[in-house]
Amino acid sequence: MALSEFDLIRRYFSEPSAIRDDVVLGIGDDCALLQLPPGHELVVTVDTLVSGVHFFPDVDPEALGHKVLAVNLSDLAAMGAQPAWVTLALTLPAVDSNWLAAFSKGFSVLAKRYGVQLIGGDTTRGPLSITVQAQGFLPSGSALARSGAHPDDLICVTGSLGDAGLALSAKQGHRLPKTFDLRDVVQRLERPEPRIGMGLELRGLATAAIDISDGLLADLGHILQASGVGGRLDLSQLPLSPPVAEVVAETDGWSLPLAAGDDYELCFTLPSKRLHEVEVISGRLALPIAVVGRIEAGTGLRCERENGTLWQSQFAGFDHFADV
Amino acid sequence: MALSEFDLIRRYFSEPSAIRDDVVLGIGDDCALLQLPPGHELVVTVDTLVSGVHFFPDVDPEALGHKVLAVNLSDLAAMGAQPAWVTLALTLPAVDSNWLAAFSKGFSVLAKRYGVQLIGGDTTRGPLSITVQAQGFLPSGSALARSGAHPDDLICVTGSLGDAGLALSAKQGHRLPKTFDLRDVVQRLERPEPRIGMGLELRGLATAAIDISDGLLADLGHILQASGVGGRLDLSQLPLSPPVAEVVAETDGWSLPLAAGDDYELCFTLPSKRLHEVEVISGRLALPIAVVGRIEAGTGLRCERENGTLWQSQFAGFDHFADV
Numbered sequence: 192m193a194l195s196e197f198d199l200i201r202r203y204f205s206e207p208s209a210i211r212d213d214v215v216l217g218i219g220d221d222c223a224l225l226q227l228p229p230g231h232e233l234v235v236t237v238d239t240l241v242s243g244v245h246f247f248p249d250v251d252p253e254a255l256g257h258k259v260l261a262v263n264l265s266d267l268a269a270m271g272a273q274p275a276w277v278t279l280a281l282t283l284p285a286v287d288s289n290w291l292a293a294f295s296k297g298f299s300v301l302a303k304r305y306g307v308q309l310i311g312g313d314t315t316r317g318p319l320s321i322t323v324q325a326q327g328f329l330p331s332g333s334a335l336a337r338s339g340a341h342p343d344d345l346i347c348v349t350g351s352l353g354d355a356g357l358a359l360s361a362k363q364g365h366r367l368p369k370t371f372d373l374r375d376v377v378q379r380l381e382r383p384e385p386r387i388g389m390g391l392e393l394r395g396l397a398t399a400a401i402d403i404s405d406g407l408l409a410d411l412g413h414i415l416q417a418s419g420v421g422g423r424l425d426l427s428q429l430p431l432s433p434p435v436a437e438v439v440a441e442t443d444g445w446s447l448p449l450a451a452g453d454d455y456e457l458c459f460t461l462p463s464k465r466l467h468e469v470e471v472i473s474g475r476l477a478l479p480i481a482v483v484g485r486i487e488a489g490t491g492l493r494c495e496r497e498n499g500t501l502w503q504s505q506f507a508g509f510d511h512f513a514d515v
Numbered sequence: 516m517a518l519s520e521f522d523l524i525r526r527y528f529s530e531p532s533a534i535r536d537d538v539v540l541g542i543g544d545d546c547a548l549l550q551l552p553p554g555h556e557l558v559v560t561v562d563t564l565v566s567g568v569h570f571f572p573d574v575d576p577e578a579l580g581h582k583v584l585a586v587n588l589s590d591l592a593a594m595g596a597q598p599a600w601v602t603l604a605l606t607l608p609a610v611d612s613n614w615l616a617a618f619s620k621g622f623s624v625l626a627k628r629y630g631v632q633l634i635g636g637d638t639t640r641g642p643l644s645i646t647v648q649a650q651g652f653l654p655s656g657s658a659l660a661r662s663g664a665h666p667d668d669l670i671c672v673t674g675s676l677g678d679a680g681l682a683l684s685a686k687q688g689h690r691l692p693k694t695f696d697l698r699d700v701v702q703r704l705e706r707p708e709p710r711i712g713m714g715l716e717l718r719g720l721a722t723a724a725i726d727i728s729d730g731l732l733a734d735l736g737h738i739l740q741a742s743g744v745g746g747r748l749d750l751s752q753l754p755l756s757p758p759v760a761e762v763v764a765e766t767d768g769w770s771l772p773l774a775a776g777d778d779y780e781l782c783f784t785l786p787s788k789r790l791h792e793v794e795v796i797s798g799r800l801a802l803p804i805a806v807v808g809r810i811e812a813g814t815g816l817r818c819e820r821e822n823g824t825l826w827q828s829q830f831a832g833f834d835h836f837a838d839v
Binding site for chain 2: 215216219220221222223224225226227229232233234235236237238239240241242243244245266267269270272276278280282310311312313315316317318320322324326327331334336337338400401402417
């Protein structure tokens with residue numbers, strides 16, 4: 192990258208530049224050089240956020256800096272990985288110092304919280320778009336893949352579902368429930384918290400895991416498909432905040448907690464005899480978990496209402512190209 | 516990523532999906548899992564190419580697939596790293612099967628040539644933009660950083676300089692030299708060849724290295740700055756193809772080989788007593804090298820014509836934000 196590109200990155204992203212001693216060489220050469228602990232595997236994920244597709248062009252840049260890193264750390268959490276190093280490819284229409292300062296603050300504060308160091312990047316001119324790649328590691332053989340779910344495993348989720356979808360709906364001008372307070376849920380859309388601590392604790396406990404970026408139906412569907420199993424969801428057990436519960440109760444609108452996406456909670460499967468251990472961890476981390484269903488032999492996913500009737504999804508999760 | 520995003524990537528990029536046995540888990544889970552050889556450091560680089568900025572919107576997609584990987588592998592070459600794993604973040608206005616098939620062919624053929632496996636990615640809808648991150652490794656402590664050049668080291672470059680700039684000039688409709696044949700040089704613009712083999716051989720020989728993406732002046736400038744030294748270039752020793760030599764001779768136009776960029780040759784510094792070893796390697800790899808100058812104590816870079824007069828640069832290399 193050219194000199195002023197380097198200057199640009201260094202100027203706004205220098206704060207987290209020396210927080211890890213396994214970075215042999217960080218920003219400023221052709222490549223970064225990193226030391227992986229012996230006996231560990233490297234874990235890599237990448238996500239792109241595009242203006243007008245993944246976020247509103249007028250989004251708070253500090254929240255955007257947070258979110259673009261958070262969605263990648265969420266993928267590391269879903270593998271049970273310890274986050275370590277991140278690169279940032281930033282395409283900007285122009286250099287706006289205030290925007291960059293706010294963006295880098297949101298990015299850097301979250302990076303620091305999880306001990307993540309920015310080790311490289313690229314700045315280019317073009318339509319606003321951000322690609323982050325996050326690297327972490329875990330003891331060899333300990334990853335939480337999608338493919339390990341077994342019949343009779345419990346299906347669990349962290350936190351609550353549907354709040355980000357409700358905030359998006361509010362920003363799009365849709366009707367809102369009476370109990371809705373934008374401040375309560377907009378944080379869930381704009382500043383999702385990656386469940387890193389829970390992901391680390393679930394190693395050796397969960398049989399499969401995924402982060403809920405596209406909605407529980409779509410993401411649990413990935414686990415079922417990769418594991419070659421089916422499952423049952425007990426809709427009455429879904430963890431819902433009061434406004435989401437109100438929408439569901441008024442309209443039988445299960446697509447909000449099941450398919451709206453952007454929650455960045457973890458969904459994982461667990462032998463029932465290990466549930467108590469996870470409940471202890473949940474208490475220690477102050478992160479609620481809910482048992483929302485059970486893995487079954489066969490294929491497909493049934494969603495049962497409390498009265499035993501089945502709810503049929505009309506959605507399969509957010510898909511950028513489904514309507515092209 | 517959602518199901519059909521995964522399908523999209525898998526459909527067009529499945530060919531190189533199983534060529535490395537150090538990939539524990541490739542495309543299809545939350546993250547990829549990779550095994551780094553013991554005693555090695557991880558080497559990471561990332562570059563973004565944006566339509567209308569880095570390439571013409573109507574560029575041959577097969578050439579684009581080649582180039583976006585080549586520019587990243589070139590960074591690994593400049594560190595002396597063995598390339599291994601790559602991710603691809605592809606932002607597309609729409610799904611165009613023919614375009615994707617050609618793009619993936621250019622990408623995959625180059626990946627296969629260097630034993631590189633695609634281990635993850637993200638496809639999103641938006642203005643055409645491509646971010647590639649390449650990962651490789653090298654024995655701990657053997658990286659070719661920019662900071663190791665010493666006074667009296669020779670300054671060397673591989674291949675020839677200015678051909679990509681000449682091809683770009685032709686595509687922009689500028690006057691061309693009489694000996695110019697578009698076919699001769701357009702390959703150098705559209706399909707640069709990363710100097711991986713030379714980079715690996717230079718470990719333990721070169722004192723500093725960089726790939727020439729922004730022009731020799733700018734990139735050698737990075738070595739001088741990082742190493743705290745100055746240097747002298749003998750312009751008559753620059754390796755030039757006949758049409759580039761003709762432009763230079765007619766117009767004293769040294770900015771073409773020195774500052775036009777996109778050459779993706781290696782520039783490296785070398786103790787003069789090691790020159791013979793590099794010449795032997797050059798012969799074995801059939802990749803010419805030229806000694807174009809010498810590192811000096813102090814700061815700054817003097818460019819001397821054959822008659823001893825100094826040439827003054829008006830350019831400092833390509834910079835995406837210099838004119839914002």
